[in-house]
Amino acid sequence: MTNWYKSWEEFHTSLSKHQNQTHQLFRLRSSTSVSQRNKQEVHVYAWMTSQESGQGPANDFVQQVDTTRGSISRFGTKNVGTHNHSLGRRQFDNHPSNRRIDEPGLVELVRDLSSACSKAKLIMQHLRLKSGQYAQKQSLYVYAPIIAHTQSYLILGKQATLRDVHNLVAKLKAMRNGSASVEERLKARLREFCTQSGNTATVFIDDAKTAQTITLQSQQMRRFFKAFPEVMLVDATHNTNDAMFKLFSFMVHDVYRHGQYVQHSLMENESEECLRDAISAFKEFNPTWEETKVIIIGKDFGELALLEREFSQAKSFVPFSCKKKYLRTEMTKREYGGTNSLNTKRAEDSIDMMLKATTLDEYTIGLKCLFYLLDNVKLRAEDPVPHPKHTFLQYFMRNWGSCRQLWAAFGRAGIPHLGNNRRARDFMGYLKDILKSTMGLDECVDTLIFLQSVLRT
Known part of the structure; x- marks a missing residue:
């Protein structure tokens, strides 16, 4: 429905009333000529210079400096006892000081949930519930609305926003990582991984001494490939870390037709050079690669020619x-x-x-x-x-x-191929549910190592 107003004053009055009722702020745009804007700027500049010369209006506060005692005193000359914004329960609940999560128990809860890769919206929902229960348990006198629910009363928690949760998670993450850089933490984690018998990790660098490919293979991965080398599935996924590295994985099927990873590679991109690094590391630590007869790839795999050259004895298929x-x-x-x-x-x-x-x-x-x-x-x-x-x-x-x-x-025809790579895609979806684009490269590697140890057991 369209409303028409007789004057601008009536329109602005109706707009202000609508903003107060719906808790919204609308920006008014108007076309102002350059000459008019310049006049306003000149007027403001003249008012500022008159203030400096002592010819402007009186200040609301006067400051006095006593040079003999080294003290400064300040007193007000004007007092305004009204608020310049609307007051109400909604404004109070959403004030930053009332939304802040600073209880030690709740902070520890956020630390545990963020370490478990919980989503920010779920953390926000949990915080609002737990902060209300915390207020009841500690008998805190907080301003919170009371609602009736099945003849009982519940104190609603702090109205933390999604931005508050993101800021708190980022603060806790910085405290957890300490002063060490991503490179230092990644290097320490890879060295720890390689100390276990049979585990291998390889880092390929480019001309600028920057890592472009990181490969991971545990002892159990090598055993799986040695036992089932005939059919191998290849697939890649993205959005697994904040460094934008692609996750490129090799997979085989065990005797129970379950998919098993045999190598993970984090690559800067899907270029031929990065793929060659991943394949060369795979060949170096898996001498039975020549027994591979079939390689099943995804429809988006772009370096098919490289795969056919490196595995010339195998045939490649799209599922x-x-x-x-x-x-x-x-x-x-x-x-x-x-x-x-x-x-x-x-x-x-x-x-x-x-x-x-x-x-x-x-x-x-x-x-x-x-x-x-x-x-x-x-x-x-x-x-x-x-x-x-x-x-x-x-x-x-x-x-x-x-x-x-x-x-x-x-x-x-006549070649065993196990149908398609749906199992590989199911496993990739499983990884994407856990690996997030906000993870650091060291966190991504640490999560991959942990998941592989869980699959092994």
């Missing part, structure tokens, strides 16, 4: 589930006409035929069905595949048709 999910999303994009330009369900059936084709002829039949759906071209078995016209067909032939051996079933 079925990644292919179908990715193409299903790609078909709905506007640049390919959206869902209205093609029959999505029938197109998915044609792609599924190509995925499950055990021979090249079966793959070609599914491809010709896709041509019939999108380009309306009827092709017989002996007809060659024409040049695609539909934008999605052009994308498909350019990006997927050229590497059909990687994802079609006929390309992996």
